[in-house]
Amino acid sequence: EAQVTQNPRYLITVTGKKLTVTCSQNMNHEYMSWYRQDPGLGLRQIYYSMNVEVTDKGDVPEGYKVSRKEKRNFPLILESPSPNQTSLYFCASSRQGWGTGELFFGEGSRLTVL
Amino acid sequence: AQSVTQLDSQVPVFEEAPVELRCNYSSSVSVYLFWYVQYPNQGLQLLLKYLSGSTLVESINGFEAEFNKSQTSFHLRKPSVHISDTAEYFCAVSLAVLSGGYNKLIFGAGTRLAVHP
Numbered sequence: 001e002a003q004v005t006q007n008p009r010y011l012i013t014v015t016g017k018k019l020t021v022t023c024s025q026n027m028n029h030e031y032m033s034w035y036r037q038d039p040g041l042g043l044r045q046i047y048y049s050m051n052v053e054v055t056d057k058g059d060v061p062e063g064y065k066v067s068r069k070e071k072r073n074f075p076l077i078l079e080s081p082s083p084n085q086t087s088l089y090f091c092a093s094s095r096q097g098w099g100t101g102e103l104f105f106g107e108g109s110r111l112t113v114l
Numbered sequence: 115a116q117s118v119t120q121l122d123s124q125v126p127v128f129e130e131a132p133v134e135l136r137c138n139y140s141s142s143v144s145v146y147l148f149w150y151v152q153y154p155n156q157g158l159q160l161l162l163k164y165l166s167g168s169t170l171v172e173s174i175n176g177f178e179a180e181f182n183k184s185q186t187s188f189h190l191r192k193p194s195v196h197i198s199d200t201a202e203y204f205c206a207v208s209l210a211v212l213s214g215g216y217n218k219l220i221f222g223a224g225t226r227l228a229v230h231p
Binding site: 004035040041042043044045048058090092102103105106107108 | 155156218219222223
């Protein structure tokens with residue numbers, strides 16, 4: 001089954017404690033991206049990757065890091081989480097990033113930073 | 115830069131009634147337009163898209179959207195909704211002209227459709 005898998009689905013942590021949200025896709029997609037979803041703001045892009053070792057900032061990259069060492073994986077790293085990073089996070093992938101293709105989303109990771 | 119405005123944050127409706135979720139966009143160049151749906155506790159799924167050709171596009175579950183270039187709109191409609199259509203709906207836009215090898219998808223703030231019995 002084609003899917004994007006995120007872990008953990010739910011996480012409560014404290015300010016400053018490093019955490020990683022993993023994302024894996026089994027569709028051999030080149031393009032992957034992270035979004036955060038906040039009430040009234042829709043989805044905002046954090047980082048994206050066009051291919052292995054190629055990543056770039058989205059609209060709200062501050063406080064986040066990513067890496068793309070393998071095509072299927074695109075982890076999101078919060079080196080020192082703060083309460084304003086409390087949000088619902090989605091990983092997505094697509095066959096290509098030209099804007100015409102369908103984005104496939106994971107089920108989301110709800111993060112609470114105390 | 116392109117942007118998307120969803121005019122209603124919430125739309126309550128009774129089962130079997132018609133519904134329209136409004137979406138307007140702004141862009142100086144041609145665009146591609148999308149509607150995504152998010153059911154409770156799930157990720158987003160593509161509902162339908164307009165790339166070119168016929169301005170009226172349809173989904174497999176009875177939704178349709180019409181691209182109106184003069185009004186820069188892409189409203190989503192369904193003539194008769196079901197309880198199972200309760201979800202959040204997101205309009206999205208990307209440029210139809212390749213820009214730097216990557217065209218970002220811009221999402222609206224979402225419209226929560228609540229279908230009541």
